[in-house]
Amino acid sequence: MSLEITCTRNEADKKQISRCKETIENSSDSLNAISKVLSLAGSEVRLKILFLLNIENELCPCDIADILEMSVPAVSQHIRKMKDAGIITSRREGQTLYYSLVKSEHNVLNGIFNSISTKKKTA
Amino acid sequence: MSLEITCTRNEADKKQISRCKETIENSSDSLNAISKVLSLAGSEVRLKILFLLNIENELCPCDIADILEMSVPAVSQHIRKMKDAGIITSRREGQTLYYSLVKSEHNVLNGIFNSISTKKKTA
DNA sequence: CTATTATTTAAGTATTTGCTTAAATAATAT
DNA sequence: ATATTATTTAAGCAAATACTTAAATAATAG
Numbered sequence: 001m002s003l004e005i006t007c008t009r010n011e012a013d014k015k016q017i018s019r020c021k022e023t024i025e026n027s028s029d030s031l032n033a034i035s036k037v038l039s040l041a042g043s044e045v046r047l048k049i050l051f052l053l054n055i056e057n058e059l060c061p062c063d064i065a066d067i068l069e070m071s072v073p074a075v076s077q078h079i080r081k082m083k084d085a086g087i088i089t090s091r092r093e094g095q096t097l098y099y100s101l102v103k104s105e106h107n108v109l110n111g112i113f114n115s116i117s118t119k120k121k122t123a
Numbered sequence: 124m125s126l127e128i129t130c131t132r133n134e135a136d137k138k139q140i141s142r143c144k145e146t147i148e149n150s151s152d153s154l155n156a157i158s159k160v161l162s163l164a165g166s167e168v169r170l171k172i173l174f175l176l177n178i179e180n181e182l183c184p185c186d187i188a189d190i191l192e193m194s195v196p197a198v199s200q201h202i203r204k205m206k207d208a209g210i211i212t213s214r215r216e217g218q219t220l221y222y223s224l225v226k227s228e229h230n231v232l233n234g235i236f237n238s239i240s241t242k243k244k245t246a
Numbered sequence: 247c248t249a250t251t252a253t254t255t256a257a258g259t260a261t262t263t264g265c266t267t268a269a270a271t272a273a274t275a276t
Numbered sequence: 277a278t279a280t281t282a283t284t285t286a287a288g289c290a291a292a293t294a295c296t297t298a299a300a301t302a303a304t305a306g
Contacts, residue, residue: 013186020175020182020190023241030240031174035167038235042162043294047154052143059143061253063136067143074295076254095252095303111234112161117153118146166264184283197265199284218273218282248306255300262293270285276278 034108040085041112045070046078050101053088054113058100157231163208164235168193169201173224176211177236181223 024031041047049064061079065072079099082088087109091098101109147154164170172187184202188195202222205211210232214221224232 016179017186017189020179020186023178024171024175024190026241027174027239029242030238031170032167034235034239035165035170038161038170039165042158042165044155044158045294047158047161048147051150051154052147055146056139056143062251063140063143066140067147071296072253073255073297077294080254092303095250097253106238108235108238111238112157112231115153115229115231115234116150116157118149119152168264185281194266195283196267196285200264203284215273218280220283250305251303253300253302256298258296258298260293260295263291265290266288268286268288270283272283273281275280 036085037087037108040082040087041109043078045074046082047112049075049078050082050087050109051113051116053099053101054109058091058098060096060098062096064099159208160210160231163205163210164232166201168197169205170235172198172201173205173210173232174236174239176222176224177232181214181221183219183221185219187222 041050045068048068052059052064052067059067061072061075064079065075068075079088083090083099087102088099089102091100164173168191171191175182175187175190182190184195184198187202188198191198202211206213206222210225211222212225214223
């Protein structure tokens with residue numbers, strides 16, 4: 001952990017560096033929270049789950065496993081991470097648990113869903 | 124890899140499952156590309172770098188290391204990943220390499236930057 | 247109660263990730 | 277040429293991740 005001065009070039013703009021440090025500091029909570037959400041959505045499997053929940057409103061782990069052609073425990077473990085992070089929630093109906101997105105206006109996920117494009121059918 | 128039928132409940136909606144599979148298939152390229160960008164932005168360090176580049180236009184690895192108080196090689200390795208993915212680019216000026224964002228209208232990063240909020244100074 | 251179904255949890259493991267330190271490039275200055 | 281500076285690259289390693297299979301919960305049905 002060497003925190004000596006690393007950059008000693010003449011062009012180094014001390015004011016810019018202080019300003020940037022302050023900017024990062026001021027947005028620190030937001031950066032931390034958003035990076036957590038992005039790291040969840042940054043898994044292709046989880047992005048697919050979130051994308052599906054956005055379209056279908058709610059789905060059970062069992063259906064998701066069928067759709068994504070993967071094992072139920074694998075799906076369940078992805079779901080748990082997203083539930084722990086508070087971006088999805090569940091509703092029980094008998095033995096079945098239905099998961100859905102926790103909606104929020106200022107949610108970074110909304111922008112992500114908007115940028116997912118559908119390929120036109122080529123057949 | 125057991126791909127037998129996992130969900131046998133009565134309520135299972137076969138049509139919904141087929142429709143979802145098709146949706147995923149149609150957006151497959153987009154989901155893959157976006158999850159790659161999100162997995163890069165999903166690291167707090169890299170999100171900070173991207174956030175800084177968005178504000179400052181361009182920065183060198185050395186400055187970034189100073190701002191984020193981490194080693195130059197660590198920063199350089201994060202930068203390489205983002206450069207390999209095509210979300211940042213570089214310009215050389217003497218010994219110094221300046222990195223900047225590769226801008227694009229339909230970029231998922233734009234939405235992310237907009238959702239990063241600045242905390243008001245409390246002092 | 248026992249059996250079945252939906253789901254979660256736990257344990258094990260292979261892969262990936264993110265740093266570290268040291269060495270290699272690249273550009274400039276002397 | 278040698279020295280200095282900016283940066284990258286490589287090797288090593290600890291921690292995190294994402295599956296697997298098996299076992300544990302939870303709810304319903306008989």
